[in-house]
Amino acid sequence: MKRLLDILSSSIVLLVLLPVWLVIALLIAMESKGGVFYKQVRVGKDNKDFFLYKFRTMRVGSDKKGLLTVGERDSRITRVGYFLRKYKIDEFPQLLNVIKGDMSIVGPRPEVRKYVDLYTPEQMKVLSVRPGLTDLASIKYVHENEVLAASDNPEQTYIDEVMPAKLDLNLQYIATQSLMGDIRLIFNTFLAILK
Secondary structure: OHHHHHHHHHHHHHHHHHHHHHHHHHHHHHHOOOOOEEEEEEEOHHHOEEEEEEEOOEOOOHHHHOOOOOHHHOOOEOHHHHHHHHOOHHHOOHHHHHHHOOOEEEOOOOEOHHHHOOOOOOHHHHHHOOOEEEOHHHHHOOOHHHHHHOOOOHHHHHHHHHHHHHHHHHHHHHHHOOHHHHHHHHHHHHHHHHO
């Protein structure tokens, strides 16, 4: 049932937002050189890698300077990119990942291999379900970039504090997931973005 809802809802949203996608693509292309989309290897269900899609919000090659972004002081992000990130619009192409079956609408956010390699055996349980566009951790840490920007060592803060807290929330979701719970999470995600 969840998979069917994922496919139907993603397809409808993709069709409705197609004109918006075209405008976003034009704005990205006008501001900086490079493709409109950015793809990155993430770790999905059963510990398998897949390509996650986003609208490109950084200058080409910026990911070679580090995987974490740190709020407004991150000079790699374009002006259009700041806007897309602020309202989570850069995540829209992940609807393609949902249709492909790499992801679900609701589920633990997929992580890069570098950080998954640091998971404890208990934390690895988050890989027992499809990763999602949103989860409990996405709502609680909607301003994660600002938290990391306030740190003297953003990557260590992420590894020691943010990542374990997010994984605890993901494990909580897995233990209690339900269709009504997913609907509440989707609604609360929109509220968090609007705030």
